[in-house]
Amino acid sequence: VELIVGQPYRNMLAFASTRSYFFLGDSLRKLSVSRIAGFHKTAWLRSRSEGESGPLTLSSLGLKCEVDSRKKDNFVDLGSLNSATKISSGRVKAVRNSLSKAVGTKNTLKIDEALFSAKTFGELGLSPLLIDRLEKEGLTVPTDVQSAAIPTILQKHDVVVQSYTGSGKTLAYLLPILSEVGPLKKPVDGNLSDLKPGIEAVIIAPSRELGMQIVREVEKLLGPADKKLVQQLVGGANRSRQEEALKKNKPAIIVGTPGRIAEVSAAGKLRTHGCRFLVLDEVDQLLSFNYREDMHRILEHVGRRSSAKPTDILGPLARRSERQTILVSATVPFSVIRAARSWGRDPLLVRAKSVGPLDSISVPQPTSFASSSDVTSSSGSTTQGVADSLPPALKHYYCVSKVQHKVDMLRRCVHALNAKTVIAFMNHTKPLKDVVFKLEARGMKAAELHGDLGKLARSTTLKKFKDGELRVLVTNELSARGLDVPECDLVVNLDLPTDSIHYAHRAGRTGRLGRKGSVVTICEEPEVFVVKKLRRQLGVDVQQCDLTEGKLNVCKEEEVEKLAEAMRNTS
Template sequence: MTNMTFAGLGIGEQLVTKLGDYGIVEPSPVQAECIPAALAGKDILAQSQTGTGKTLAYLLPLLQTIQPEQKTLQGLVMAPTQELAMQIHREAEKYGESLGIHVQALIGGASTKRQLERLKVHPQLVVGTPGRIREILALKKLKLHTVKTVVVDEVDQMFQLGGTADVEHILRGTLRERQLLFLSATINPEIRSLANREMKDPLEVGIDPDQRTSKSLEHLYFICDERDKIDTLRRIIRHYNSARTIVFINNTADIAEVEAKMNFVGLSAGALYGDADKTVRSVVLRRFREGKIHVLVASDVAARGLDIEDLSLVVNLDPPIDSEHYVHRVGRTGRMGRAGLAVSIITPKEQFIIRKFSRELGIEILPRSLYGGRVIEAGDEKSTEHRSGNRVFNGNGNRERNSSEDKKQAANGNKDARLSGRQGQGPKETTKSNTGRTSSSKPSMPTSARKKDSDKDRKNKGAPKWLKEKRNKE
């Protein structure tokens, strides 16, 4: 890899110049392995952790082999999510423009009619999601018999999101002579089985298969009670002062609540919903990239394959469901050798999950604590606790205060309770008892109904109008 250049790999002068314009002068390991083989027309099954330059590893040779003078579809790239497909489309346009190559996006959530109109200019390269591509094929507005190269990016996510049936249907519509490239952060038996069915003598490319996450990525975790997670999140974001932060949660229904609380404490936040339409998601991502939103709250489905420049902090407000999801979440930062930080906020009962990820991924996830606005090693709170009355989250996830603060908090709590009790008293219906005293009687709502309404109000707080209407209908 020493002194390796794109020109030395076979990339043409125009593309090399364009790469230099964006400060890309040296190929990454996965690019050095894939580009020569792709240019030679080989089928490729490539595995490499996220953030290693897989997109350019297949996009550069694909663009170079397309003949722009032919107004026929020659290349097809499929991605599991709208966001990833849009990113690939932007990269393809950026590098293909200088070659005279027209690139068309076929992405779910966008206007089908408008996409059909744009297909009339006969693009040489189509980038899209399998569902929308299959939909256009059913309308007989897209023909695949001239396609020479098919790329399926993030194949493992394609399986998890249920898009493989569409992929197989699309592949059956292409010629057997076409070149096929699968790229993924992980290779499982299902992917290998699909590759064996569809590929001819595929070249397997594996870059550090045991290194599932970037070496430039630091992994930390903080322990606190469930009720303190939002406050811990606020303090972590304030402390590291990252220009952009992605916060991952497991339950989509909680996105609006977390977003609203982040905005309430003065952190400019936006939400990325998996079931929102393409326009809404595109606007949120654009504002995040431009720095108008500093905190992006998202679920796994909404943030698959996101590539955000200058993203140095990823926070798991909820632990991922497994190590594969952990890899993809933290892979949003620490890309292409840049420094990145992955933080998980967990309860004491969730510690075993972190230990499991550490063991399965072969990485060190270090415990940390917050004290007096600083991040310290877990267990160091005791030595500095007497210096300040600030709240401490200790290694067991419990909150500790000194005696003076306990008394102050207790007094304030009793005062708030009295005020709350007074404010909560509405108009009363009074009745006379046999003793002559008046007593109040107020019909009460069943506890289960009150809790249901409270949960509904909490989840709707801060949610966009379209989501509130959707939940109310449900």
């Protein structure tokens, strides 16, 4: 680029940052511009955004150059052009935004609110083949969150789906994806066999159990003939076999955990640059520090075209518009909102019977930031949306017991409520075996479930529990997310959850899809204030009860005081 300033002796070819000086002699000298590549990029963006076809000059950039011809040394003092040569960050941001919009046009929000009360899946715009498959599975009426999420996702919006545990969030994002991907997709120009090769959807889950559960849902909808089109990549399984299955089956949908997907991707065995959908299920868990490096790789590769384009100079800003990002969670703390704004494009917040901008909810930002996990547990973000994440048909109780009597209290609670399928939560892995031993010694079939068990042992235990061979499943926080046992009618907290979010996810294992359920927290006397704090944060009535004569009796206020006094006296 030649910039002609004045007389031949003043000809120059250079761009420079402010406060820099260049001395030109009698001959034209070409100067290196490698140290100011960033300045070139800004100039190129401005030219492209305004559609200029002429040469790039200082005047076209809004710069001024004044040369004092009286100076004997014949030099141009660019340092004196301080105010003229500064380009504001706001101008650069405006140029980047204008180019970003040219790459990925913002979708306007056009959601028919009548769909929120849809009586059939056929009203939501799904593929006819998919609707037929749903009817064969006995699924005809969508839940509230499905009625809101399905048409929004079909309109290509990036979304954050929030609803209580067990409300049908998995199908809320699977159905619109299957309506666009695979053999059940909508016909294109009457051609039903137009299947694109390659991976078109990647679904990330924080645990193996949740990942395998999602795979089973997809396989059920695809049918035996096409179930190979979904592939699981979860930790704890043989990686070589998973890579062989990827090469042989050529799946369209990948479901897995962050570590294994990042591992296979780094090995060059997983190509996801052409992916159309990225789903982050239980996204608040995926934001924890443990997943940070793996999630970074996934977000950098999924849906990012590898082919070089002029817009690639913008990096992620332009390329991220090539995928549709779907975040799913029962709770939406500040960390999730920040992630949605960073990873998505104008994301919408989808709740039961409501769709709106993500800015429609206000979450107090934490005063300091150390890590995503710290933000999730901060006081400002903990309570946001937690009450909405609880199944509506639940009853909440707590009872006071000494630590050595907790297992016996659990057994009495199961009998008093006549619960057939029970999940008991503890905070640590070590005591699980002891609880199982005590329950079985009293004639109650039970088993433990935790991360230290092998894949086969975990699968076998879950199958027995779902088939009714086990009455009590004793587990830790592992099963608080992703464990789908619709028949579960009682959740017992043998140890107090660490916060209201963990309470909500534990409680969500019962009362699923509109069923009734009960949650009982067994605590010691000094822990009662924690239960009351959870009650205030959740905004639900957690009633104190006692177990006498094989019945669960709710205590009145004066009886509560008497029980507390009695506990203090006996201790």
